[in-house]
Amino acid sequence: MLILHCPYCGMDVDETDLHAGGQAHLKREGPGSSDEDFEDYLFLRENPKGVHFERWRHVYGCGKWFHAARCTNTLEVFGTYPAQTLEPPQEIRDKISGKRPGWSWGMFK
Amino acid sequence: MSNAVSALQGKVAPGEVTIREAGLRGMITLRGDLSDKQIRRVCTDMTDQKFPEAGKAHCEGDKGICWMSPDEVLLLVPYAEVNDHLTRIAVALKGKHYLAENVSDARALLYVEGEFAREVMAKLAPVNLHPDTFGPGDFRRTRLGQVAAAFWMRDEDTFAVICFRSVAGYAFDLLAASAKAGAVGHFVEG
Numbered sequence: 001m002l003i004l005h006c007p008y009c010g011m012d013v014d015e016t017d018l019h020a021g022g023q024a025h026l027k028r029e030g031p032g033s034s035d036e037d038f039e040d041y042l043f044l045r046e047n048p049k050g051v052h053f054e055r056w057r058h059v060y061g062c063g064k065w066f067h068a069a070r071c072t073n074t075l076e077v078f079g080t081y082p083a084q085t086l087e088p089p090q091e092i093r094d095k096i097s098g099k100r101p102g103w104s105w106g107m108f109k
Numbered sequence: 110m111s112n113a114v115s116a117l118q119g120k121v122a123p124g125e126v127t128i129r130e131a132g133l134r135g136m137i138t139l140r141g142d143l144s145d146k147q148i149r150r151v152c153t154d155m156t157d158q159k160f161p162e163a164g165k166a167h168c169e170g171d172k173g174i175c176w177m178s179p180d181e182v183l184l185l186v187p188y189a190e191v192n193d194h195l196t197r198i199a200v201a202l203k204g205k206h207y208l209a210e211n212v213s214d215a216r217a218l219l220y221v222e223g224e225f226a227r228e229v230m231a232k233l234a235p236v237n238l239h240p241d242t243f244g245p246g247d248f249r250r251t252r253l254g255q256v257a258a259a260f261w262m263r264d265e266d267t268f269a270v271i272c273f274r275s276v277a278g279y280a281f282d283l284l285a286a287s288a289k290a291g292a293v294g295h296f297v298e299g
């Protein structure tokens with residue numbers, strides 16, 4: 001069972017109150033992008049064993065989307081943060097670095 | 110005028126913990142910038158309650174303000190006064206970016222009353238209802254079994270539960286079954 005902290009409600013919320021939204025920090029490739037970039041945006045996803053960044057929605061609660069950083073291997077949650085950002089906040093990255101030195105994910109490390 | 114009736118028309122399941130449908134209650138969904146002074150004032154003026162922090166509700170009698178999300182509150186008022194209050198909101202917030210909607214007839218309000226009401230609720234919702242964590246004044250939107258619900262404590266032994274009208278029967282039966290099954294003893298003071 002996964003428990004995530006909703007950054008809007010300030011509450012610890014059970015997985016069954018949430019809706020999973022897949023990989024976080026996707027950059028939309030629209031008209032004018034190359035076929036490779038568009039394919040990448042549409043179909044290709046990270047599938048790490050370890051540090052992962054995801055989108056979640058507090059669907060039974062406030063209804064807002066937020067981000068979560070967690071380990072797919074141990075289910076450890078490093079932290080959650082609001083959706084209004086293009087990249088993981090430094091505080092979350094530092095926390096991950098403390099626990100998984102040398103981690104990398106997509107363009108982040 | 111149509112004869113307005115509540116979802117379960119005051120149905121009661123008596124027992125050690127009693128489930129009771131509360132009848133008609135005025136409910137207004139208000140969305141907007143909750144840090145806005147005028148929005149806060151119109152809420153507090155019409156309910157005579159203080160404006161709640163995140164995750165809280167201030168309710169007394171049939172009036173109250175419930176924090177629903179960073180940009181939404183649920184205002185509780187007497188059923189007959191809803192339209193007056195909507196007019197009041199429209200006047201007070203004229204020109205502002207907000208939404209106010211009468212949702213009274215889209216919802217049902219249930220009371221869970223009795224000594225182990227806390228356990229009746231805890232069996233059905235994925236929420237830590239330990240007395241140290243959840244008490245009167247706290248408000249939670251979550252699910253009850255299979256359906257969305259929101260609840261708060263009126264006092265130590267009473268929960269108020271709001272759900273969609275269309276699932277009021279399910280929520281009532283679920284709570285009644287949980288009450289009938291008895292206490293678990295999980296929250297007994299050691």
Ligand SMILES: [Zn+2]
Pocket residue numbers: 006007008009010058061062063064
């Ligand atoms: Zn939330």
